[in-house]
Amino acid sequence: MADLFDKFEGLTNLRNTLVFEKTDPYKIVMEDVISPTEAIIDGKHTILAGTNNYMGLTFDQRCIDAAQNALTMSGTGTTGSRVLNGTYAAHRELEAAIADLYCMEHAMVFSTGFLANLGMISALAGKNDIIMIDADSHASIYDGCGLSDATITRFRHNDAADLDKRLGRLNAGRRVLVIVEGLYSMLGDKAPLADIVAACKKHDAYLMVDEAHSLGPYGANGQGVAAADGVLDQVDFIVGTFSKSVGTVGGFCASNHPDFEILRLASRPYMFSASLPPSVVASATAAIKIIKEDRTPQQNLWRNAKQLHAGLTEMGFQLGADCSPVIAVLIDDRDVAVRSWEQLLDEGIYVNLALPPATPQNTNLLRCSLSAAHTPDQIDQILAAFDKVKNSNSVNQS
Amino acid sequence: MTSVSTLLDAIIKLLEPFNSKSITISGDTSFAHDLELDSLAVMDFVAEMEDHFDIMIPLNILPDLENVGQIVAAVEKIVEQAHG
Ligand SMILES: Cc1ncc(COP(=O)(O)O)c(C=O)c1O
Numbered sequence: 001m002a003d004l005f006d007k008f009e010g011l012t013n014l015r016n017t018l019v020f021e022k023t024d025p026y027k028i029v030m031e032d033v034i035s036p037t038e039a040i041i042d043g044k045h046t047i048l049a050g051t052n053n054y055m056g057l058t059f060d061q062r063c064i065d066a067a068q069n070a071l072t073m074s075g076t077g078t079t080g081s082r083v084l085n086g087t088y089a090a091h092r093e094l095e096a097a098i099a100d101l102y103c104m105e106h107a108m109v110f111s112t113g114f115l116a117n118l119g120m121i122s123a124l125a126g127k128n129d130i131i132m133i134d135a136d137s138h139a140s141i142y143d144g145c146g147l148s149d150a151t152i153t154r155f156r157h158n159d160a161a162d163l164d165k166r167l168g169r170l171n172a173g174r175r176v177l178v179i180v181e182g183l184y185s186m187l188g189d190k191a192p193l194a195d196i197v198a199a200c201k202k203h204d205a206y207l208m209v210d211e212a213h214s215l216g217p218y219g220a221n222g223q224g225v226a227a228a229d230g231v232l233d234q235v236d237f238i239v240g241t242f243s244k245s246v247g248t249v250g251g252f253c254a255s256n257h258p259d260f261e262i263l264r265l266a267s268r269p270y271m272f273s274a275s276l277p278p279s280v281v282a283s284a285t286a287a288i289k290i291i292k293e294d295r296t297p298q299q300n301l302w303r304n305a306k307q308l309h310a311g312l313t314e315m316g317f318q319l320g321a322d323c324s325p326v327i328a329v330l331i332d333d334r335d336v337a338v339r340s341w342e343q344l345l346d347e348g349i350y351v352n353l354a355l356p357p358a359t360p361q362n363t364n365l366l367r368c369s370l371s372a373a374h375t376p377d378q379i380d381q382i383l384a385a386f387d388k389v390k391n392s393n394s395v396n397q398s
Numbered sequence: 399m400t401s402v403s404t405l406l407d408a409i410i411k412l413l414e415p416f417n418s419k420s421i422t423i424s425g426d427t428s429f430a431h432d433l434e435l436d437s438l439a440v441m442d443f444v445a446e447m448e449d450h451f452d453i454m455i456p457l458n459i460l461p462d463l464e465n466v467g468q469i470v471a472a473v474e475k476i477v478e479q480a481h482g
Contacts (some may be wrong), residue, residue: 130454135441145457152457156445169454169480357437 018338018355023345025353035059036247036373041350047378049368050352052185054325055216055297056373057247057290063283067248070282077277082264086275094285098252101223101292102238106260109252109281111273113212113241114140116251118147119269120208120239125150125177130170132205133179134158134191136360141179141210150177157360158184160195167203176205182214182225186359186367188326190214193229201234208237215291216245217301217325222291242280246287250276297372301325304370304379311383315390320365328354329366329386337364340389347385405477406470412446413466425467447473453480 018024023042032040036056037048057063070090080086091109098107110116121144125131129150133141136157145152156162163178170176178200180191193209200207211224219227224240226232236257242250253263264270276284290297302325309323320328331337334355341353344366352367359365368382410423416439417423421432429435435443444455447469453476463469 135445151454153454154441154445154457166448166454169448169452360438362436362438 019335020338021342023342025341028345028350036371037375037378039350041345044348046345046348046350047374047381048350049370049374049382050350051371052213052244052369053247053371053373054213054301054369055222055245055247055287055291056300056371057245057287057297059373060247060287060290062290063247063286066286067279067283070278074278076279078275080274081271082275083271088275088278088281090278090281090285091275094281094288095252097285097288098254101221101288102227102232102254104238104254104256105258106256107252107254108260108263108267108270109250109276110270111251111276112249113210113239113243113251114143115269115273116239116241116253117141117144117210119144119267120237120253120263121145121177121179122147122269123263123267124148124206124208124237129175129177131177131179132163132166134181136184136186137179138181138185138210138212141181158189158191160192160199163196164199164202167199167205170203176203177208178205179208179210182209182211182218183324183326184360185213185326186354186365187320187328187363188324189321190218190225190324193226193231193235197231197234206236207234208239209235210239212239212241213244213326215240217298221293222298242284242287245291246284248280248283248287250280250284299372300374301370301372304372304374304376307376307379308368308370308382311379312386315383315387317386317390320363325370327368327370328363329368331364331366334364336393337366340393341366343389343392344385347388349382349385402470402474405474406466408450409447409466409470409473412450413443416443423466425470426465428465430464451477453477 028041030039030041036053036058039046039048078086095107095109099105110119117140125148127149131145131150131152133154134157135154155166180196183190197207209226214224216222218225223232226235236255238254240252242248305323305325309327312319312329318330320330331340344351354365354367356362406425413423416435417433427433448455451473455476459472463472
Protein backbone atom coordinates (compact mmCIF):
# COMPACT_ATOMS: atom_id res chain seq x y z
CA MET A 1 0.00 0.00 0.00
CA ALA A 2 1.15 3.52 -0.70
CA ASP A 3 2.49 5.14 2.44
CA LEU A 4 2.12 8.83 3.22
CA PHE A 5 5.75 8.74 4.26
CA ASP A 6 6.99 7.54 0.83
CA LYS A 7 7.66 11.16 -0.06
CA PHE A 8 10.41 11.33 2.56
CA GLU A 9 12.52 8.64 0.91
CA GLY A 10 14.90 11.18 -0.62
CA LEU A 11 15.22 13.02 2.67
CA THR A 12 15.86 9.80 4.56
CA ASN A 13 18.55 8.81 2.07
CA LEU A 14 20.19 12.23 2.34
CA ARG A 15 20.10 11.95 6.12
CA ASN A 16 21.69 8.50 5.99
CA THR A 17 24.64 9.71 3.93
CA LEU A 18 25.78 11.86 6.86
CA VAL A 19 28.23 9.79 8.86
CA PHE A 20 28.38 10.80 12.48
CA GLU A 21 30.45 8.69 14.84
CA LYS A 22 29.02 9.25 18.28
CA THR A 23 26.34 11.87 18.17
CA ASP A 24 24.56 14.08 15.71
CA PRO A 25 22.76 17.44 15.86
CA TYR A 26 19.35 15.79 16.08
CA LYS A 27 20.35 13.71 19.09
CA ILE A 28 21.86 16.49 21.17
CA VAL A 29 20.18 17.01 24.49
CA MET A 30 21.19 19.78 26.84
CA GLU A 31 20.88 17.95 30.11
CA ASP A 32 21.44 21.07 32.12
CA VAL A 33 21.63 24.65 30.91
CA ILE A 34 23.92 26.50 33.30
CA SER A 35 24.09 30.00 31.83
CA PRO A 36 23.54 31.80 28.51
CA THR A 37 26.84 30.33 27.31
CA GLU A 38 27.24 26.98 29.07
CA ALA A 39 25.39 23.67 29.23
CA ILE A 40 25.99 20.05 30.12
CA ILE A 41 25.77 17.92 26.99
CA ASP A 42 26.28 14.17 27.28
CA GLY A 43 27.68 14.71 30.77
CA LYS A 44 30.24 17.21 29.57
CA HIS A 45 30.58 20.90 30.33
CA THR A 46 30.14 22.64 26.98
CA ILE A 47 30.50 26.23 25.76
CA LEU A 48 27.49 27.23 23.69
CA ALA A 49 28.51 29.09 20.55
CA GLY A 50 25.47 28.50 18.39
CA THR A 51 22.35 29.55 20.27
CA ASN A 52 21.49 33.03 18.86
CA ASN A 53 21.52 34.32 22.43
CA TYR A 54 23.11 37.54 21.18
CA MET A 55 22.43 39.78 24.18
CA GLY A 56 22.91 36.97 26.70
CA LEU A 57 19.67 37.90 28.46
CA THR A 58 18.21 34.43 29.10
CA PHE A 59 19.43 34.49 32.71
CA ASP A 60 19.27 38.25 33.27
CA GLN A 61 17.92 38.87 36.76
CA ARG A 62 15.70 41.76 35.59
CA CYS A 63 14.01 39.52 33.00
CA ILE A 64 13.67 36.59 35.38
CA ASP A 65 12.18 38.78 38.12
CA ALA A 66 9.67 40.27 35.68
CA ALA A 67 8.67 36.82 34.44
CA GLN A 68 8.36 35.34 37.93
CA ASN A 69 6.25 38.22 39.10
CA ALA A 70 3.94 37.94 36.08
CA LEU A 71 3.64 34.19 36.58
CA THR A 72 2.55 34.70 40.19
CA MET A 73 0.26 37.62 39.47
CA SER A 74 -1.36 36.56 36.17
CA GLY A 75 -0.96 32.80 35.91
CA THR A 76 0.63 30.39 33.48
CA GLY A 77 -1.21 31.18 30.27
CA THR A 78 -3.89 33.20 28.52
CA THR A 79 -5.82 30.18 27.18
CA GLY A 80 -6.97 32.12 24.18
CA SER A 81 -6.18 34.21 21.16
CA ARG A 82 -5.87 37.97 21.22
CA VAL A 83 -9.28 38.52 19.63
CA LEU A 84 -11.10 36.32 22.15
CA ASN A 85 -9.82 36.31 25.72
CA GLY A 86 -6.11 36.70 25.06
CA THR A 87 -5.37 40.43 25.35
CA TYR A 88 -3.99 41.41 28.76
CA ALA A 89 -2.78 44.88 29.70
CA ALA A 90 0.75 43.47 29.53
CA HIS A 91 0.37 42.62 25.82
CA ARG A 92 -0.46 46.27 25.19
CA GLU A 93 2.55 47.37 27.25
CA LEU A 94 4.84 45.10 25.26
CA GLU A 95 3.44 46.44 22.00
CA ALA A 96 3.95 49.98 23.25
CA ALA A 97 7.58 49.15 24.14
CA ILE A 98 8.20 47.82 20.62
CA ALA A 99 6.51 50.80 18.96
CA ASP A 100 8.64 53.06 21.15
CA LEU A 101 11.86 51.18 20.26
CA TYR A 102 11.19 51.65 16.54
CA CYS A 103 9.70 55.17 16.85
CA MET A 104 6.63 53.85 15.06
CA GLU A 105 2.94 54.30 15.72
CA HIS A 106 1.88 50.67 15.83
CA ALA A 107 3.14 47.28 16.90
CA MET A 108 1.52 43.87 16.98
CA VAL A 109 2.78 40.83 18.84
CA PHE A 110 2.61 37.25 17.53
CA SER A 111 3.26 33.97 19.31
CA THR A 112 6.53 33.32 17.40
CA GLY A 113 8.65 35.08 14.81
CA PHE A 114 7.65 32.40 12.34
CA LEU A 115 3.99 33.29 12.92
CA ALA A 116 4.78 37.01 12.61
CA ASN A 117 6.03 36.41 9.08
CA LEU A 118 3.14 34.10 8.21
CA GLY A 119 0.62 36.53 9.70
CA MET A 120 1.99 39.71 8.18
CA ILE A 121 2.81 38.45 4.71
CA SER A 122 -0.39 36.49 4.19
CA ALA A 123 -2.56 39.37 5.40
CA LEU A 124 -0.77 42.15 3.54
CA ALA A 125 -0.36 40.59 0.11
CA GLY A 126 -3.56 39.59 -1.67
CA LYS A 127 -4.55 38.11 -5.00
CA ASN A 128 -3.52 40.99 -7.24
CA ASP A 129 -0.38 41.93 -5.36
CA ILE A 130 3.23 40.95 -5.96
CA ILE A 131 5.74 39.91 -3.31
CA MET A 132 9.40 40.19 -4.22
CA ILE A 133 11.72 38.47 -1.74
CA ASP A 134 15.46 38.06 -1.41
CA ALA A 135 16.33 34.60 -2.74
CA ASP A 136 18.04 33.62 0.54
CA SER A 137 15.02 34.40 2.72
CA HIS A 138 14.18 32.43 5.85
CA ALA A 139 11.69 29.56 5.62
CA SER A 140 9.04 31.58 7.47
CA ILE A 141 9.17 34.25 4.75
CA TYR A 142 8.81 31.64 2.02
CA ASP A 143 5.94 30.01 3.90
CA GLY A 144 4.26 33.37 4.50
CA CYS A 145 4.35 33.86 0.74
CA GLY A 146 2.91 30.38 0.28
CA LEU A 147 0.04 31.24 2.59
CA SER A 148 -0.78 34.45 0.70
CA ASP A 149 -2.68 34.62 -2.57
CA ALA A 150 -0.12 36.95 -4.13
CA THR A 151 2.25 36.43 -7.04
CA ILE A 152 5.67 35.53 -5.64
CA THR A 153 8.99 36.38 -7.22
CA ARG A 154 12.59 36.66 -6.09
CA PHE A 155 15.66 38.81 -6.62
CA ARG A 156 19.29 37.84 -6.28
CA HIS A 157 20.53 37.76 -2.69
CA ASN A 158 21.58 41.18 -1.32
CA ASP A 159 21.69 42.63 -4.85
CA ALA A 160 19.90 46.00 -4.84
CA ALA A 161 20.66 46.58 -8.53
CA ASP A 162 18.97 43.27 -9.37
CA LEU A 163 15.99 44.26 -7.21
CA ASP A 164 15.78 47.59 -9.06
CA LYS A 165 15.87 45.84 -12.42
CA ARG A 166 13.22 43.29 -11.46
CA LEU A 167 10.92 45.91 -9.95
CA GLY A 168 11.27 47.83 -13.21
CA ARG A 169 9.91 44.85 -15.14
CA LEU A 170 6.60 44.74 -13.31
CA ASN A 171 3.48 46.33 -14.67
CA ALA A 172 2.92 49.73 -13.16
CA GLY A 173 -0.15 49.74 -10.99
CA ARG A 174 0.47 46.42 -9.26
CA ARG A 175 1.13 46.82 -5.53
CA VAL A 176 4.47 45.32 -4.58
CA LEU A 177 5.80 44.19 -1.19
CA VAL A 178 9.58 43.69 -1.02
CA ILE A 179 10.87 41.52 1.84
CA VAL A 180 14.46 41.31 3.08
CA GLU A 181 16.27 40.45 6.30
CA GLY A 182 18.61 42.79 8.19
CA LEU A 183 21.26 40.17 8.95
CA TYR A 184 21.16 36.81 7.16
CA SER A 185 21.41 34.05 9.71
CA MET A 186 23.45 31.46 7.87
CA LEU A 187 26.47 33.38 6.53
CA GLY A 188 26.12 36.45 8.78
CA ASP A 189 25.97 38.89 5.88
CA LYS A 190 24.16 42.20 6.22
CA ALA A 191 21.61 43.55 3.74
CA PRO A 192 22.56 46.75 1.85
CA LEU A 193 19.45 48.43 3.22
CA ALA A 194 20.12 51.99 2.02
CA ASP A 195 20.31 50.76 -1.58
CA ILE A 196 17.31 48.46 -1.13
CA VAL A 197 15.28 51.35 0.30
CA ALA A 198 16.28 53.49 -2.68
CA ALA A 199 15.13 50.82 -5.15
CA CYS A 200 11.81 50.43 -3.32
CA LYS A 201 11.22 54.19 -3.26
CA LYS A 202 12.05 54.48 -6.97
CA HIS A 203 9.42 51.88 -7.87
CA ASP A 204 6.86 52.75 -5.17
CA ALA A 205 7.16 49.37 -3.48
CA TYR A 206 6.47 48.64 0.17
CA LEU A 207 9.41 47.31 2.18
CA MET A 208 9.37 44.78 5.02
CA VAL A 209 12.60 44.08 6.92
CA ASP A 210 12.93 41.01 9.16
CA GLU A 211 15.37 41.99 11.92
CA ALA A 212 15.27 38.55 13.61
CA HIS A 213 19.05 38.33 14.00
CA SER A 214 19.83 42.05 14.02
CA LEU A 215 17.55 43.30 16.81
CA GLY A 216 20.04 43.77 19.63
CA PRO A 217 23.39 43.71 17.80
CA TYR A 218 22.76 46.66 15.44
CA GLY A 219 21.62 50.26 15.84
CA ALA A 220 22.23 52.94 18.47
CA ASN A 221 19.30 51.53 20.48
CA GLY A 222 19.61 47.97 19.26
CA GLN A 223 16.71 48.24 16.79
CA GLY A 224 18.56 46.51 14.00
CA VAL A 225 20.24 47.12 10.67
CA ALA A 226 17.63 49.59 9.36
CA ALA A 227 18.37 51.91 12.27
CA ALA A 228 22.13 51.34 12.00
CA ASP A 229 22.00 52.28 8.31
CA GLY A 230 19.85 55.35 9.00
CA VAL A 231 16.80 54.20 7.02
CA LEU A 232 14.46 52.98 9.75
CA ASP A 233 11.91 55.73 9.01
CA GLN A 234 11.72 54.56 5.40
CA VAL A 235 10.88 50.95 6.18
CA ASP A 236 7.16 50.18 6.07
CA PHE A 237 7.16 47.06 8.22
CA ILE A 238 9.73 45.80 10.71
CA VAL A 239 9.32 42.16 11.69
CA GLY A 240 11.26 40.50 14.48
CA THR A 241 11.44 37.75 17.05
CA PHE A 242 11.80 37.47 20.82
CA SER A 243 13.53 34.11 20.45
CA LYS A 244 17.05 35.42 19.94
CA SER A 245 18.32 38.67 21.54
CA VAL A 246 15.15 39.05 23.60
CA GLY A 247 15.82 35.64 25.14
CA THR A 248 12.33 34.18 25.22
CA VAL A 249 9.77 33.35 22.51
CA GLY A 250 7.39 35.39 20.36
CA GLY A 251 7.38 37.68 17.34
CA PHE A 252 6.26 41.14 16.33
CA CYS A 253 5.65 43.64 13.57
CA ALA A 254 6.02 47.43 13.90
CA SER A 255 4.74 49.95 11.37
CA ASN A 256 3.63 53.53 10.79
CA HIS A 257 0.88 52.59 8.38
CA PRO A 258 -2.27 54.47 9.50
CA ASP A 259 -4.53 51.44 8.94
CA PHE A 260 -2.23 48.95 10.65
CA GLU A 261 -4.67 48.03 13.43
CA ILE A 262 -7.09 46.39 10.98
CA LEU A 263 -4.59 43.54 10.68
CA ARG A 264 -5.72 42.37 14.11
CA LEU A 265 -8.95 41.36 12.39
CA ALA A 266 -7.39 40.10 9.18
CA SER A 267 -4.27 38.17 10.08
CA ARG A 268 -5.23 34.56 10.69
CA PRO A 269 -2.03 33.43 12.46
CA TYR A 270 -2.67 36.34 14.87
CA MET A 271 -6.38 35.68 15.31
CA PHE A 272 -6.46 31.91 15.57
CA SER A 273 -3.54 31.07 17.85
CA ALA A 274 -3.24 31.65 21.58
CA SER A 275 -1.47 34.80 22.73
CA LEU A 276 1.85 34.76 24.59
CA PRO A 277 1.68 33.81 28.29
CA PRO A 278 2.16 36.60 30.88
CA SER A 279 5.63 35.47 31.99
CA VAL A 280 6.92 35.54 28.40
CA VAL A 281 5.34 38.94 27.80
CA ALA A 282 6.93 40.30 30.99
CA SER A 283 10.46 39.07 30.26
CA ALA A 284 10.20 40.24 26.65
CA THR A 285 9.15 43.72 27.80
CA ALA A 286 12.03 43.83 30.29
CA ALA A 287 14.52 42.64 27.66
CA ILE A 288 13.35 45.17 25.04
CA LYS A 289 13.95 47.96 27.56
CA ILE A 290 17.44 46.63 28.34
CA ILE A 291 18.26 46.37 24.63
CA LYS A 292 17.11 49.95 24.14
CA GLU A 293 18.80 51.54 27.13
CA ASP A 294 21.82 49.46 28.14
CA ARG A 295 24.74 49.64 25.69
CA THR A 296 26.92 47.21 27.67
CA PRO A 297 25.61 43.91 26.19
CA GLN A 298 25.90 45.27 22.66
CA GLN A 299 29.49 46.38 23.29
CA ASN A 300 30.45 43.04 24.83
CA LEU A 301 28.84 41.17 21.94
CA TRP A 302 30.89 43.07 19.36
CA ARG A 303 34.08 42.66 21.40
CA ASN A 304 33.49 38.90 21.31
CA ALA A 305 32.53 38.82 17.63
CA LYS A 306 35.68 40.72 16.68
CA GLN A 307 37.88 38.43 18.75
CA LEU A 308 36.44 35.28 17.16
CA HIS A 309 36.35 36.65 13.62
CA ALA A 310 39.95 37.90 13.81
CA GLY A 311 41.18 34.65 15.39
CA LEU A 312 39.51 32.39 12.83
CA THR A 313 40.71 34.60 9.98
CA GLU A 314 44.24 34.39 11.30
CA MET A 315 44.05 30.59 11.34
CA GLY A 316 43.19 30.69 7.66
CA PHE A 317 39.55 29.64 7.86
CA GLN A 318 37.28 30.85 5.11
CA LEU A 319 34.45 32.85 6.72
CA GLY A 320 30.97 33.63 5.41
CA ALA A 321 31.10 37.41 5.71
CA ASP A 322 32.68 40.41 7.42
CA CYS A 323 32.56 40.46 11.20
CA SER A 324 29.07 40.09 12.66
CA PRO A 325 27.55 38.21 15.62
CA VAL A 326 27.01 35.29 13.23
CA ILE A 327 30.31 33.81 12.09
CA ALA A 328 30.10 30.96 9.60
CA VAL A 329 33.16 28.84 8.86
CA LEU A 330 32.94 27.44 5.33
CA ILE A 331 34.16 23.88 4.88
CA ASP A 332 34.57 22.62 1.30
CA ASP A 333 34.03 18.96 2.01
CA ARG A 334 30.77 17.88 3.63
CA ASP A 335 32.27 14.90 5.45
CA VAL A 336 35.03 17.09 6.89
CA ALA A 337 32.34 19.52 8.07
CA VAL A 338 30.43 16.72 9.76
CA ARG A 339 33.56 15.33 11.40
CA SER A 340 34.75 18.79 12.49
CA TRP A 341 31.41 19.51 14.10
CA GLU A 342 31.70 16.33 16.16
CA GLN A 343 35.29 17.11 17.08
CA LEU A 344 34.33 20.58 18.27
CA LEU A 345 31.65 19.06 20.46
CA ASP A 346 34.19 16.62 21.78
CA GLU A 347 36.35 19.62 22.68
CA GLY A 348 33.39 21.06 24.59
CA ILE A 349 32.29 23.60 21.99
CA TYR A 350 28.76 23.59 20.58
CA VAL A 351 28.26 25.26 17.19
CA ASN A 352 25.63 24.72 14.47
CA LEU A 353 26.25 22.33 11.63
CA ALA A 354 24.43 23.71 8.59
CA LEU A 355 24.34 21.78 5.34
CA PRO A 356 22.60 22.05 1.94
CA PRO A 357 19.77 22.49 1.13
CA ALA A 358 19.40 24.70 4.21
CA THR A 359 22.44 26.80 3.30
CA PRO A 360 23.10 29.38 0.56
CA GLN A 361 25.16 28.30 -2.47
CA ASN A 362 25.36 24.69 -1.29
CA THR A 363 27.92 25.56 1.37
CA ASN A 364 28.82 23.39 4.38
CA LEU A 365 28.92 25.57 7.46
CA LEU A 366 30.14 25.43 11.02
CA ARG A 367 28.00 28.31 12.16
CA CYS A 368 28.88 30.17 15.35
CA SER A 369 26.72 32.79 16.99
CA LEU A 370 28.22 34.99 19.64
CA SER A 371 26.71 36.22 22.89
CA ALA A 372 27.33 39.30 25.00
CA ALA A 373 27.65 36.82 27.85
CA HIS A 374 30.69 35.05 26.41
CA THR A 375 33.94 35.94 28.19
CA PRO A 376 37.15 36.63 26.27
CA ASP A 377 38.47 33.46 27.85
CA GLN A 378 35.59 31.42 26.39
CA ILE A 379 36.31 32.89 22.96
CA ASP A 380 39.92 31.78 23.37
CA GLN A 381 38.69 28.27 24.16
CA ILE A 382 36.48 28.29 21.06
CA LEU A 383 39.46 29.39 18.97
CA ALA A 384 41.71 26.74 20.50
CA ALA A 385 39.17 24.05 19.60
CA PHE A 386 38.92 25.27 16.00
CA ASP A 387 42.71 25.26 15.78
CA LYS A 388 42.84 21.65 16.96
CA VAL A 389 40.11 20.60 14.54
CA LYS A 390 41.86 22.33 11.68
CA ASN A 391 45.15 20.62 12.35
CA SER A 392 43.65 17.17 12.75
CA ASN A 393 41.60 17.50 9.59
CA SER A 394 44.42 18.77 7.40
CA VAL A 395 46.30 15.70 8.62
CA ASN A 396 43.34 13.52 7.65
CA GLN A 397 43.01 15.18 4.28
CA SER A 398 46.62 14.85 3.16
CA MET B 399 7.41 37.24 -32.61
CA THR B 400 9.36 34.35 -31.15
CA SER B 401 8.34 30.98 -32.51
CA VAL B 402 8.13 28.01 -30.19
CA SER B 403 11.14 26.28 -31.75
CA THR B 404 13.45 29.29 -31.35
CA LEU B 405 12.11 29.69 -27.82
CA LEU B 406 12.95 26.05 -27.14
CA ASP B 407 16.45 26.56 -28.53
CA ALA B 408 16.98 29.66 -26.42
CA ILE B 409 15.83 27.91 -23.25
CA ILE B 410 17.98 24.85 -23.95
CA LYS B 411 20.94 27.18 -24.33
CA LEU B 412 20.16 28.83 -20.98
CA LEU B 413 19.92 25.38 -19.43
CA GLU B 414 23.34 24.23 -20.63
CA PRO B 415 25.31 25.63 -17.65
CA PHE B 416 23.04 23.55 -15.38
CA ASN B 417 23.41 20.40 -17.47
CA SER B 418 26.11 18.87 -15.30
CA LYS B 419 25.66 15.36 -16.74
CA SER B 420 25.81 16.67 -20.33
CA ILE B 421 22.63 14.91 -21.43
CA THR B 422 20.80 15.80 -24.64
CA ILE B 423 18.03 18.21 -23.75
CA SER B 424 14.66 18.13 -25.48
CA GLY B 425 11.12 19.18 -24.68
CA ASP B 426 10.60 15.98 -22.70
CA THR B 427 13.64 16.43 -20.48
CA SER B 428 12.56 16.60 -16.84
CA PHE B 429 14.21 19.02 -14.42
CA ALA B 430 14.10 16.79 -11.38
CA HIS B 431 14.78 13.36 -12.86
CA ASP B 432 16.90 13.94 -15.99
CA LEU B 433 18.76 17.12 -15.10
CA GLU B 434 18.60 16.55 -11.33
CA LEU B 435 18.38 20.27 -10.63
CA ASP B 436 18.26 21.13 -6.94
CA SER B 437 16.20 24.05 -5.69
CA LEU B 438 19.15 26.46 -5.88
CA ALA B 439 19.85 25.57 -9.50
CA VAL B 440 16.17 26.00 -10.35
CA MET B 441 16.30 29.46 -8.79
CA ASP B 442 19.35 30.43 -10.85
CA PHE B 443 17.85 29.03 -14.03
CA VAL B 444 14.59 30.92 -13.50
CA ALA B 445 16.56 34.14 -12.89
CA GLU B 446 18.52 33.54 -16.12
CA MET B 447 15.31 33.10 -18.11
CA GLU B 448 13.77 36.20 -16.51
CA ASP B 449 16.80 38.27 -17.50
CA HIS B 450 17.07 36.81 -21.00
CA PHE B 451 13.40 37.36 -21.89
CA ASP B 452 12.94 40.44 -19.69
CA ILE B 453 9.94 38.90 -17.92
CA MET B 454 8.83 37.85 -14.46
CA ILE B 455 8.21 34.13 -13.88
CA PRO B 456 6.14 33.74 -10.70
CA LEU B 457 7.37 31.23 -8.15
CA ASN B 458 3.74 30.10 -7.87
CA ILE B 459 3.77 28.34 -11.25
CA LEU B 460 7.05 26.45 -10.80
CA PRO B 461 5.65 23.34 -9.05
CA ASP B 462 3.56 22.56 -12.15
CA LEU B 463 6.45 22.83 -14.58
CA GLU B 464 8.22 19.50 -14.66
CA ASN B 465 9.85 19.39 -18.06
CA VAL B 466 11.46 21.71 -20.59
CA GLY B 467 8.42 21.71 -22.89
CA GLN B 468 6.18 22.95 -20.09
CA ILE B 469 8.62 25.77 -19.31
CA VAL B 470 8.67 26.75 -22.99
CA ALA B 471 4.86 26.93 -23.05
CA ALA B 472 4.77 28.97 -19.84
CA VAL B 473 7.47 31.39 -20.99
CA GLU B 474 5.75 31.82 -24.35
CA LYS B 475 2.55 32.84 -22.58
CA ILE B 476 4.34 35.25 -20.24
CA VAL B 477 6.38 36.83 -23.05
CA GLU B 478 3.22 37.36 -25.07
CA GLN B 479 1.43 39.02 -22.14
CA ALA B 480 4.42 41.18 -21.24
CA HIS B 481 5.54 42.36 -24.65
CA GLY B 482 2.45 41.87 -26.82
C1 LIG C 1 15.01 35.60 9.60
C2 LIG C 1 14.16 34.86 10.56
N1 LIG C 1 12.85 35.13 10.64
C3 LIG C 1 12.05 34.49 11.50
C4 LIG C 1 12.53 33.51 12.34
C5 LIG C 1 11.57 32.77 13.22
O1 LIG C 1 11.63 33.20 14.53
P1 LIG C 1 11.01 32.33 15.71
O2 LIG C 1 12.09 31.45 16.21
O3 LIG C 1 10.59 33.35 16.71
O4 LIG C 1 9.85 31.58 15.19
C6 LIG C 1 13.90 33.22 12.33
C7 LIG C 1 14.51 32.28 13.27
O5 LIG C 1 14.32 31.13 13.33
C8 LIG C 1 14.73 33.89 11.40
O6 LIG C 1 16.02 33.58 11.31
